[in-house]
Amino acid sequence: MNKSFRLKQNNTNIRTEVMAGMTTFLTMVYIVVVNPAILSSAGVPFEQVFMATVISAVVGTLYMALLANYPIAIAPGMGLNAYFASVVATQGLSYQVVFGAVFLAGIIFILLSLTKLRETLIVAIPASLKYGITSGIGLFIAFVGLRNSGIVVPNEATIVGLGDLHHPMTLLTIAGLFITLILFVLKVKGALFFGMLATGIIAFFTGQLDFNGFISAPPSPVFFDMDIGGVISNGLYTVVFAFLLVTIFDTTGTMIGVAEQAGFMKNGNMPRAKQALLADATATTVGSMFGTSPSTAYIESTSGVAAGGRTGLTSVIVAGLFALSIFFTPIIEVIANIPAITAPILIIVGCFMMEGLAKIDWQTFDEAFPAFAIILTMPFTSSIATGIAIGFITYPILKIAVGKGKNVHWILYVFAVIFLLQMIYFPAH
Numbered sequence: 001m002n003k004s005f006r007l008k009q010n011n012t013n014i015r016t017e018v019m020a021g022m023t024t025f026l027t028m029v030y031i032v033v034v035n036p037a038i039l040s041s042a043g044v045p046f047e048q049v050f051m052a053t054v055i056s057a058v059v060g061t062l063y064m065a066l067l068a069n070y071p072i073a074i075a076p077g078m079g080l081n082a083y084f085a086s087v088v089a090t091q092g093l094s095y096q097v098v099f100g101a102v103f104l105a106g107i108i109f110i111l112l113s114l115t116k117l118r119e120t121l122i123v124a125i126p127a128s129l130k131y132g133i134t135s136g137i138g139l140f141i142a143f144v145g146l147r148n149s150g151i152v153v154p155n156e157a158t159i160v161g162l163g164d165l166h167h168p169m170t171l172l173t174i175a176g177l178f179i180t181l182i183l184f185v186l187k188v189k190g191a192l193f194f195g196m197l198a199t200g201i202i203a204f205f206t207g208q209l210d211f212n213g214f215i216s217a218p219p220s221p222v223f224f225d226m227d228i229g230g231v232i233s234n235g236l237y238t239v240v241f242a243f244l245l246v247t248i249f250d251t252t253g254t255m256i257g258v259a260e261q262a263g264f265m266k267n268g269n270m271p272r273a274k275q276a277l278l279a280d281a282t283a284t285t286v287g288s289m290f291g292t293s294p295s296t297a298y299i300e301s302t303s304g305v306a307a308g309g310r311t312g313l314t315s316v317i318v319a320g321l322f323a324l325s326i327f328f329t330p331i332i333e334v335i336a337n338i339p340a341i342t343a344p345i346l347i348i349v350g351c352f353m354m355e356g357l358a359k360i361d362w363q364t365f366d367e368a369f370p371a372f373a374i375i376l377t378m379p380f381t382s383s384i385a386t387g388i389a390i391g392f393i394t395y396p397i398l399k400i401a402v403g404k405g406k407n408v409h410w411i412l413y414v415f416a417v418i419f420l421l422q423m424i425y426f427p428a429h
């Protein structure tokens with residue numbers, strides 16, 4: 001154990017790693033409930049998404065543990081799951097076609113991880129655009145939570161407005177939100193998990209939740225329920241591109257953040273970055289084959305690192321606990337079907353994703369406005385891809401206008417032209 005995970009060199013021991021793994025797991029286990037809840041709203045069978053969520057988390061996190069030896073957990077990302085559902089809903093596409101798009105994005109990500117282009121992509125994209133994307137996704141998923149729970153409803157005059165705060169569902173959501181927030185600010189480990197549990201208990205005693213058992217045999221996974229040809233015939237290139245870019249930016253940014261916190265960075269470089277990226281690319285590809293949206297390195301891994309986790313052994317524990325969750329489908333399915341239990345998580349994780357706003361250079365208008373355009377567009381169009389497109393088109397135009405066009409990497413001009421053509425010819429994705 002010591003040899004495989006280099007526990008001694010990393011100043012850690014088995015006990016600390018196990019505790020760290022349990023901590024990270026508790027902070028992110030909500031995804032086995034929330035991910036199936038979101039993707040089943042797009043028509044994907046609940047149990048299929050559930051198994052796919054567990055499989056991609058186990059595959060990605062174990063890969064990270066055994067080949068990169070990092071305490072970084074991987075699972076399907078919030079944001080991209082909501083985006084997946086909105087692509088299915090707004091494009092009139094089957095979910096199989098959109099899984100085809102995730103699969104292609106995963107394969108391209110694997111190929112990119114093997115080449116030097118991965119560094120180019122990471123270095124060339126300005127920080128303001130990267131942080132703008134993460135923050136825009138944060139607002140987008142919080143908006144999904146507000147909509148699902150009925151706190152925000154359609155309004156003829158203003159498009160959206162405040163819902164009925166006397167409705168049992170909105171009341172339960174607000175109660176669940178405050179319980180979870182209070183647990184979180186009190187630094188309770190697994191606050192999101194225990195918040196969901198407490199909301200579920202209130203739902204049970206207020207007659208909003210019926211349950212018929214806790215454990216059962218795991219459902220059978222569904223394999224290759226996807227339509228790759230449909231991606232080409234429907235011209236879903238920008239959707240593939242959005243899945244790809246968001247996964248790469250999110251995972252890279254998160255891994256570097258966790259690596260800095262844990263003290264792994266060497267002269268600004270992250271050792272074994274290729275294996276770490278491949279862990280996520282593999283999880284995304286395998287996840288699409290079983291039926292889930294793209295996976296990403298989880299920012300929640302920071303909780304395990306804060307608890308002392310320094311090696312892949314932490315990740316082995318996370319993966320093992322995810323694997324055990326397959327026996328809890330009855331209770332997970334009931335909880336997932338109550339938006340009041342999942343919405344607080346969407347709203348709070350949305351807030352986590354806003355952190356990058358502070359890193360945007362708001363004093364330099366040609367940096368600030370493209371980020372603002374992304375943050376504005378994502379929730380208002382319910383489209384991560386449109387937000388990315390607007391940001392990538394606006395950025396080089398403003399840079400050229402202020403005479404800084406030469407400082408912009410050529411790859412950004414290529415993206416701007418692609419996104420401009422897409423906005424002209426296929427604006428709806």
Ligand SMILES: Nc1nc2[nH]cnc2c(=O)[nH]1
Binds near residue numbers: 080251296
């Ligand atoms: N970095 C990151 N962490 C998450 N935790 C839950 N969802 C996400 C996500 O999409 N990205």
